Amino acid sequence: MTEKAPLYTNLKGLREDHDLSQTDMAKMLNCSQVSYSYYELGRRDIPTDVLIKLADFFDCSIDYLLGQTGKKARNQ
Numbered sequence: 001m002t003e004k005a006p007l008y009t010n011l012k013g014l015r016e017d018h019d020l021s022q023t024d025m026a027k028m029l030n031c032s033q034v035s036y037s038y039y040e041l042g043r044r045d046i047p048t049d050v051l052i053k054l055a056d057f058f059d060c061s062i063d064y065l066l067g068q069t070g071k072k073a074r075n076q
Contacts, residue, residue, distance in 0.1 A: 009067075
């Protein structure tokens with residue numbers, strides 16, 4: 001069994017912390033719920049423009065979304 005990349009765990013955690021459904025996120029990103037669920041499951045790569053929208057929405061760094069840092073805050 002393969003381990004999920006940190007990206008997908010962080011993405012799901014952020015969504016759940018904000019009490020949002022996958023459908024809510026899909027509407028915000030203008031994609032289908034299935035596409036969004038594939039992002040969380042690691043079945044589909046997340047396009048750069050979507051990563052930027054997610055980082056802006058959750059007010060976190062792209063590095064945090066990508067699992068490159070444990071610090072959620074953006075550099076000021």
